[in-house]
Structure formats: structure tokens, C-alpha cells
Amino acid sequence: MERVESKASFGGRQEVWVHDSEVLGVPMRFGIYLPPQAAEGACPVVYFLSGLTCTEQNFITKAGAQRAAAELGLIVVAPDTSPRGEAVADDAAYDLGQGAGFYVNATQAPWAAHYRMYDYVVDELPALVEAHFPASDKRSITGHSMGGHGALVIALRNPGRYASVSAFAPIVAPTAVPWGHKALGAYLGEDRSAWAAWDACALVAQASERLPLLVDQGDADGFLAEQLQPERLREACAAAGHPLTLRMQPGYDHSYYFIASFIADHLAHAGAALG
């Protein structure tokens, strides 16, 4: 594992590391913010999963999360959104292949060889972080768009593993929208019975742990009606009795200006749960 960036930021350090991922079979980069409190002892970790087309850079340069993380004493880890490189299958579209791993374990050729972002985020990355940094084993998870989908699915599939979960403009029902149809069809195959395990709305219906969900969604988001459809999550949570705080934010779009405006709320939500 090698450190490729280290920048002073709000009294802590914003770093980028590269490591050879066993799960993904390629080198992977991730951003990690180490707050000032990490110099004194282990801090809890918030994982931020980014959206389509992003690398580890988008969140660390544009979201302004370091300020709140420094105040709250939270480590914030931002992985890349897929395996990358010449050896890795890809697609010319922005919403499939490199930059679009969808946080699933692919079962179909040519994707199955490297696209296992679920296992990477759930197991390999936290083990690495907790072994090499002053990180406790207390974790929260959040993300944006495709990464909001990832955060919700990962928390719902792993009861007890995350102290809290939240999402910005998540794809709440990939089995019902074009982005999800395309990605799940490619990565998991056209047998749709395999898709429900990767759909937050479907997972809420059978969750054994009622971890409260915090979701922010801009009402001027250009993807709202076709791809995001947060009302599906509201209905699924209502039907299951699953606690949900869904905040429709007036005037906000799908950009990092939206994330930056509310990241402090999401880190405070995580910080309260992490203690």
C-alpha cells in the first residue's frame, strides 16, 4: 500500500492511497481523511460511496466534508467507484463498466472477473483501513446517487455492521429504473430474480434490523423522475414500518453543490450514532 497524496486539511490530513486489491484483482485508490483526533487515538469511520463517473477525487475535492469530519473526529473513506485499467472490462457508456461498478458482485462475463465492489466495500476496504490507520471498528456509510444505492443496500444487507446509514439522491429501486436495468442486467444477467438482493426498496421489506434511513433529495434534480423516484422508498418503508427521514430539498440538483450543502448534516447523523 502506497500513499500518493497527503494534504493538510482542517488540522488533519486528506490522503489518497493505492493498494493491490485481492477482491478486485487490480490496484485501487481510495481517499481517507484523518481528523486531528486521529493523532490521539482510534476514530470511527464513515464510508462515502460516490456516483457514476466518479473516482476517489470528486468527493475529496468538492464535498467539503473535511470541516465537519474534523469537528466530529470522524475518519472519512472515499473509495473509487469500480475496478479500473486495461485488464478490466469496460463499456463506452458512462453508466456501465469502469466508473460504474454499482456496488454489486458481478456474476456475468466479462464483468465477473473484476467487478466485485460489494465485497470490496463491505470487507476488504474496512479491514485495510482498520489495520493501517488509527481507525476503530465502528462504521457508518453514506453515498451519492449510485453510491447512495450502494450505501443503502450495503447497510440493509449487513445488520449490525454499520452504526448508521444515509444517502444523497440515491437510486432507491434499481430494479425499476433505466440505470438499474442496464447495470443489473449486465452484471447479474437478465434473470431478474437475482436483482432484488441489490434493491434498497426490496431489502427494506425484509430487513431484520430497523436501522433508520436518512435521505436527502433535491427537488430540482434532473434524474429525479426517471432514475431516483424516492417515493418508492417512502412507500417501501411505510409498508415495512422501517424508519425513514426523507428530506426533499427545494431547488437542489444532483451536483456536488447539493452534497456540500448537506454533508455536515450526514456526518453529524453518523457521529451521533457512532458515539
Next chain:
Amino acid sequence: MERVESKASFGGRQEVWVHDSEVLGVPMRFGIYLPPQAAEGACPVVYFLSGLTCTEQNFITKAGAQRAAAELGLIVVAPDTSPRGEAVADDAAYDLGQGAGFYVNATQAPWAAHYRMYDYVVDELPALVEAHFPASDKRSITGHSMGGHGALVIALRNPGRYASVSAFAPIVAPTAVPWGHKALGAYLGEDRSAWAAWDACALVAQASERLPLLVDQGDADGFLAEQLQPERLREACAAAGHPLTLRMQPGYDHSYYFIASFIADHLAHAGAALG
């Protein structure tokens, strides 16, 4: 004048506008953050001048200034760093020509035709902002690196025009360092007697108004020893009795992580002076 971006941000709007600049003779873009308070009445304006290679985008996407501006009720205007386009003289180097206007009025061919960033920032842009937005005529100015030089020079040359001035890692003595030698030599000619009017250290010696200077400088900045040399400003201010707060920030480099970490302090400094 045309609005090309408008994003909700911290309860206000981050916008980008393009207009035909009379002073520069080309279309120019600038970022403007309108805080929530601008919906109720005129707000004072802070001008942020960016550094080498930047457009209006770097500051508005990476500095995280919107949060503090929203709290303080400040409009923040971030212009581009030079005239641009095929009709505009350029140089292959990153530190001359397009992206490197140095906030001077050029007198030498081929630059004199368009490179008048000083007049643009001092006169044309504020007139435009104050005519078309809910902006009062109360102004402060700040900037980074080449833009820190611009902020200091512009404030020192225009007593009474700015309520406050500050800078991040400014080029305090362009007449004494390589970046300045190259840019001032090209834009103003090799007769160095013309250079002192664009050098903050030289201007401090003859300032009629003792406007306090706030400067943050990272001590891990890779440009510190060769290009920035803040000790020259400390000496010039001490000799002139000019008030200076120079904060050496341990571990910080020249990046936007540095700016983001201290922008709230600089906006608070401006906000206090603007009332």
C-alpha cells in the same frame, strides 16, 4: 450578460455568468455566490482572485466558501484569471498568457490588446455586479497566490475602495521572484521602474491608508522559498508601520485544501469590516 450555471448551495445560489467585457475585449465568465440574504436586500461583496491556471471554476467548486458566505450574508465573486480565446495572445507556459493575467494592465505587445485584468477587477466587474445583482457598493477583496498578489496590489492602490483585504499564499514581491520577473517583464516591459506599481511590498511603503492585511501562508508550500517569500511583506510592513497579520500555517501546502481550511476565517475578516 447570460447566466450559464445556477446551482442551489447552502440556501443561496452559486451562479456563473458570461458577459462581453469592454475592458478586455472578449467574453468573460465569473462565478457569483448569492447568499440567502440576497433574496431580502443588497449584500456586500467579497472578490476572490484565483491563482495561475485557474478559471472561475476552481474556487467555486473546491474552496467551500459558500457555507461561510451563507452564514455571513456575503456575495462572493470569483472572476477568471485572464482574457481567453483564439483572439487573445497566449504562451505555452502555465505562468504567462491565458490563465496568468497577473491582475495588471499590460503595456507591451502582444499583451496590451487584451490583458487589462486590473481595470477589469477594479472597475468593470464591480460596476456590473452592483448593477445586475442585489449587491451593495461595500467591497472586500482576497485571493490566492497570483490572486493574493492581485488582491493586495488592488487594495493598496485604491484607498477607501475596499473595507478589507486578505490573501492566501500571495506573491508579495513580484519584482523579486521568478514568476513576477517573467510576467511583469512580458506585460510591462523590461524597464523595471514600471514594475514597482504592481508590487505589494513596494506599495506598502507608500500607502496612504493603513488597511490591515491578513495573510495565511502554509509552511509546507512548495513555492514558499522561491516565489512567495512572505518575510518580505513582514519586513515591508514593519518598516512602514503597516498593520499585518501573517499566519504561518503548519503543514499546509499551496492547494485548495489549504484555501478551504481557512476561507471561513477570511470571509469572517471581510464580514466584520463590511459590517
